[in-house]
Amino acid sequence: MTGFARSRPGGWLPVAATLSALVVFPLVVDDGSWLNTAVLVLLYAGLAQAWNILGGFAGQISLGNAAFFGIGAYTSTVLLDRWNVSPWLGMPIGAVIAAGFAVAVFFPFFRLGGHYFAIATIALAEILLILFTNWAFVRGARGMTIPFVRGPDRRPTDSWAFLQFNESRVPYYYVVLGLAVLAVAIAIAVERSKLGYYLRAIKNDQQAARSLGVPVLRYKLIAVAISAAVSAVFGTFYAQYLLFIDPETTMRLELSVLIALVAILGGVGTVVGPLLGALVLIPLSEVTRSQLAGSGNTLDLVLYGGLIMLIAVFQPNGLVAVGDRVRRRRRAVRPAGDGAERGDAPLVGAPGAGD
Amino acid sequence: MPALLELHAVSKRFGGLDANRDVSMVVEEHQIVGLIGPNGAGKTTLFNCVSGFFPPTSGTIRFAGREIAGWAPERVLRAGLARTFQVVRTFPEMTVLDNVMIGAFARTNRANEARARATDLLAFTGLAGRARVRGADLTIADKKRLELTRALATQPRLLMLDEVMAGLNPAERAQAVALIRAIRDRGTTVLLVEHVMEVLMPISDHVVVLDSGRKIAEGPPQTVVRDPNVIAAYLGEKYRPRDEGSA
Ligand SMILES: Nc1ncnc2c1ncn2[C@@H]1O[C@H](COP(=O)(O)OP(=O)(O)OP(=O)(O)O)[C@@H](O)[C@H]1O
Ligand SMILES: [Mg+2]
Numbered sequence: 001m002t003g004f005a006r007s008r009p010g011g012w013l014p015v016a017a018t019l020s021a022l023v024v025f026p027l028v029v030d031d032g033s034w035l036n037t038a039v040l041v042l043l044y045a046g047l048a049q050a051w052n053i054l055g056g057f058a059g060q061i062s063l064g065n066a067a068f069f070g071i072g073a074y075t076s077t078v079l080l081d082r083w084n085v086s087p088w089l090g091m092p093i094g095a096v097i098a099a100g101f102a103v104a105v106f107f108p109f110f111r112l113g114g115h116y117f118a119i120a121t122i123a124l125a126e127i128l129l130i131l132f133t134n135w136a137f138v139r140g141a142r143g144m145t146i147p148f149v150r151g152p153d154r155r156p157t158d159s160w161a162f163l164q165f166n167e168s169r170v171p172y173y174y175v176v177l178g179l180a181v182l183a184v185a186i187a188i189a190v191e192r193s194k195l196g197y198y199l200r201a202i203k204n205d206q207q208a209a210r211s212l213g214v215p216v217l218r219y220k221l222i223a224v225a226i227s228a229a230v231s232a233v234f235g236t237f238y239a240q241y242l243l244f245i246d247p248e249t250t251m252r253l254e255l256s257v258l259i260a261l262v263a264i265l266g267g268v269g270t271v272v273g274p275l276l277g278a279l280v281l282i283p284l285s286e287v288t289r290s291q292l293a294g295s296g297n298t299l300d301l302v303l304y305g306g307l308i309m310l311i312a313v314f315q316p317n318g319l320v321a322v323g324d325r326v327r328r329r330r331r332a333v334r335p336a337g338d339g340a341e342r343g344d345a346p347l348v349g350a351p352g353a354g355d
Numbered sequence: 356m357p358a359l360l361e362l363h364a365v366s367k368r369f370g371g372l373d374a375n376r377d378v379s380m381v382v383e384e385h386q387i388v389g390l391i392g393p394n395g396a397g398k399t400t401l402f403n404c405v406s407g408f409f410p411p412t413s414g415t416i417r418f419a420g421r422e423i424a425g426w427a428p429e430r431v432l433r434a435g436l437a438r439t440f441q442v443v444r445t446f447p448e449m450t451v452l453d454n455v456m457i458g459a460f461a462r463t464n465r466a467n468e469a470r471a472r473a474t475d476l477l478a479f480t481g482l483a484g485r486a487r488v489r490g491a492d493l494t495i496a497d498k499k500r501l502e503l504t505r506a507l508a509t510q511p512r513l514l515m516l517d518e519v520m521a522g523l524n525p526a527e528r529a530q531a532v533a534l535i536r537a538i539r540d541r542g543t544t545v546l547l548v549e550h551v552m553e554v555l556m557p558i559s560d561h562v563v564v565l566d567s568g569r570k571i572a573e574g575p576p577q578t579v580v581r582d583p584n585v586i587a588a589y590l591g592e593k594y595r596p597r598d599e600g601s602a
Contacts, residue, residue, distance in 0.1 A: 194460050194469070201457045204446035204490075211406065211440070213432035213461035213509055 022177055026170045035169045039241065041282045042176045043234055046183040048262035048274030050230035053190055054223045055260060056268035059203030060110070063256050064121030067128045068228040070251035071098040072235025074132065077144050077245055080162075087163040091236040095229035102228035103221050110220050125256050132247040143246025146239060163240045172241050179237055183230050187271045190226065199223055200269070231259075254300055258285070261304050265311055267318030276319045281307075357420060359384040359513055359544050360405070360436075365414030365424075367400050367568075374400040375411070376568040382513065382561075387535065387545045389559035389576070391552055393588055396565040398548045399441055402517050406438040407431040419512065432461060437511035439502040441518045441548075447491035451482055451501055454490050458508030473508055480504040480534060496527045500534075507538065514538065515546045520554050532558055552589065556580060564588070 022042075026035060047069065054060050075097050076090025085093075109120045133141045149164050151157035156166040165171040190196045198219045201209040206216050239245045258281070266277025288303055315321060358381035367375040375397045382388045392398050404411040405418075407428040416424040418436055426434075437458075446454050455473035456466070463469050477483045480500055485493065493501060499519050506514055516535070520528050535558060539545050549555040555562065556576040564572040564579060566588040572579050579585055 192466060194464050194466060197453065197456055197460060197466070197469075200449055200453070201446055204448055205444050207408075208440070208444035208446060209457065210428040211408075211432065211438055211444070212458045212505060213429045214457065215429045 019181075026173050032169060035173055037283055037286050039169065039173050039176050040286065041278050042173075042180040043238065043241075044259065044262050044282050045275050045278035046176070046180040046234050047231055047259045048266065048278055049180075049183040049187050049271070050227045050234070051259050052263045052268065052270075052274050053187060053199075053230075054220070054227040056263055056270070056273070057190065057196055057199035057203065058220055058223045059269075060220060060223070061118045061260065062121040062224075062227075063118050063253075063260055064123075064125035065227070065231050065259050066251045066253070066255040067125040068098040068102060068231035069235040069238070069255065069259075070125075070128060070132065070247070071101060071228075072232025073239040073245045073250045074138055074144075074235075075232070076236040077146060077239045078138060081144060081147060086161055087236050087240050088161070091233050094232040094236050098228040098232035098235075099225040102224045106221065106224045107217075110217055122253065122256070125251055126253065129247045129251040132251065141246065141248075143244060143249075146243040146245075148243075163237075164243070172237075176234075176237055176241075179233060182233075184271060184275070186226065186230060187274075190223075191271060195219065195222060203269070254304075257301070257304055261307060265307065265318055267320030270318075270320045273318050273320045280319065357417070358382060359419060360546070361415075361417040362401075362405070363415045363417075365401065365404060365411045365416060367397070367404055367409070368412045373568045375404065375565075377414070378565070378568075378570050380563045380570065380573065382544060382546050384512075384544050385539065385542065386560040387539050387547060387558050389555040389562040390546060390548045390565065391550060391555055391562060392565035393550065395567075396550075396588075397568040398550070398565055399517055400568075401565070402438055402515055402548065405431075406436065406515065432509055432511075435510075435512035436515070437506040437509045437513070438515040439499075439506050439517055439519060441521070443495070443498040443502055445490035445493065445498045445501055447489065449490055450487050451490065451493070452477065452486040454501055455505050455508045458505040461509040476504050476508050479537075480507070481530070495522050496524075499523070500531075503534070507543070511543060513544045513546060515548075517548045518550065519547075520549060520551075528554060552580065 025038060029035065029038075047065065050068075051062065051065050055062055072091070072094035075094030076085075076087045079085035079090040079093065080087055105124060109117055109124075112120055132138055138144060146164070148156040148166070149159040149162045158165045158167050158171065160171070163175065190199070198209070198214050201212070201214055202216055202219060210216055235250060238250065242249065262277035262281050263274045264277070265281055266275065267273030285300060285303070289300065311318065317324075360382040362378055362380050365375055365378045366373065378397075378401060390398050390401070403409055404424070405416055407423070407426045407430065410425040414424065415422060418431070418434060421434065423431055423434060423436075446457065449457075452470070452473055455476055456469045459469035459472040459476075463472070474483070474486070477486055480503065482497065482500055482504060485497060490498070490501065499522075503514075503516065503519055506516075519535075520531050523531060532554070535545055535547065547555060547559065559576050562573060562576050562579045563570060564582070564585050566584075571584045571588060572582040574582075
């Protein structure tokens with residue numbers, strides 16, 4: 001696997017550099033629209049990281065992750081709206097609900113093979129969207145407005161306790177940066193642990209995995225639970241960021257597709273991939289959105305479809321693989337490379353042995 | 356003391372086909388037991404029944420004193436019974452080391468411990484030099500060796516090998532035979548499927564012969580090779596066109 005998760009000596013240096021740049025960014029770039037794009041990049045980086053745990057490591061392609069995002073957004077918003085519960089508390093509650101929901105729903109889904117699994121996940125998010133659109137308790141299609149926190153002068157005011165900032169976007173930026181770092185940390189922990197190894201074995205060959213004692217279903221469920229929980233956390237953030245949610249903004253299909261696409265474009269199954277993918281794709285989609293304003297979401301989907309085809313044809317392993325290829329070429333130029341790793345054994349053994 | 360593995364009247368039907376029919380056999384601890392039979396005799400099917408890949412249609416399978424027929428593969432593995440596949444199932448996109456670590460994780464939750472155990476085993480099976488090669492990039496011979504190492508990493512009491520020597524050249528076969536002996540000497544019981552008799556005879560303590568799903572003979576190798584039923588079964592085989600290793 002590629003990525004700084006398998007840290008080489010000195011591998012933490014680019015990490016530290018990137019992190020410092022991200023911390024300094026809002027101090028240098030004092031522009032609302034750029035800051036907004038940066039917030040979205042980090043949001044999608046986190047969501048794609050969550051997607052990657054199931055879709056990348058375990059190879060179970062979900063096109064319904066917006067469902068978990070939506071559950072996170074709605075849980076904290078309902079708790080806040082009805083019972084004045086802080087989103088900081090609503091966030092973990094939403095994560096737990098999303099994880100439980102994911103386990104219950106994906107239990108039967110995991111019996112479906114290949115494309116049927118992906119289709120089922122699309123249906124899941126769509127059904128949830130329709131349910132929420134018609135559910136009076138969450139105000140249906142009208143959506144929910146996050147109530148303002150007001151100061152003594154009755155004017156909306158910033159509040160860390162209630163994760164609400166009306167003066168500037170900068171605090172939101174730092175919050176989502178923290179959450180993205182958390183998502184990356186979780187992904188790295190997963191990748192290095194028994195869980196990560198088992199998920200990759202499942203992706204490679206489920207029967208072989210079972211023969212080695214891997215309880216395949218249980219590990220897929222753990223993966224989807226983590227994926228759902230992390231997605232839901234970002235859902236809460238998003239609700240607080242927009243201060244308004246409705247079923248469309250939190251659960252629509254384009255959202256699910258974009259999340260998957262970010263990870264796939266960057267490179268599935270790696271920790272760096274989703275970050276790269278978000279960095280490239282989100283600004284791009286912001287530009288097209290503003291350029292093509294008024295023509296609706298359909299053109300976004302055309303763009304995404306086109307990108308998926310390009311990736312499939314030219315770079316199935318994503319942007320991460322481009323970096324790897326460059327690195328390999330550079331290494332190959334050096335006279336004594338790692339050639340000892342391959343080709344030093346005679347090609348023995350009849351091809352196709354076995355039945 | 357009861358045998359490590361005891362099969363009693365195991366049958367497996369696929370539609371109208373009796374892939375296994377009333378097969379009874381025992382595998383004593385610390386032995387190398389050979390299971391032979393011509394093409395389509397039902398050897399792999401028997402492996403699949405024992406290792407939990409599908410339940411037998413009828414019959415009982417006792418392993419280490421427990422009835423395991425119908426258990427899921429992962430549960431059978433945890434009970435101490437590991438198998439390899441006739442058609443190799445290396446994890447193609449994982450390194451050799453990672454492949455073996457998956458096996459080692461059956462007995463530990465810690466990555467460092469799994470890595471250390473896998474590294475030791477790769478040295479034991481002679482794959483240490485290829486630890487960082489991807490599974491997909493191995494030769495057939497190395498893939499088979501990797502599967503064996505991976506299964507061994509689960510610390511089985513009984514290791515079932517399905518044609519690990521098919522498709523190997525004589526030198527590699529000799530290495531494989533030495534390795535299997537070494538595995539037994541470390542205390543692991545081995546059940547070995549081969550369909551070429553010559554390979555199996557010298558290392559087996561006990562041989563079971565299947566033909567058309569039934570057990571037709573068993574005993575020490577020297578006796579079994581002289582058994583008229585066995586000779587007939589294999590003579591029949593001689594006249595069937597068969598491409599070595601690619602059946
Ligand atoms: N999953 C299955 N479904 C239907 N028939 C099967 C299945 N598996 C095996 N068979 C049939 O059962 C019979 C026994 O097959 P099996 O693979 O067990 O033989 P084998 O002794 O391992 O042969 P070989 O030496 O070719 O590996 C064959 O006729 C085969 O076609
Ligand atoms: Mg077979």
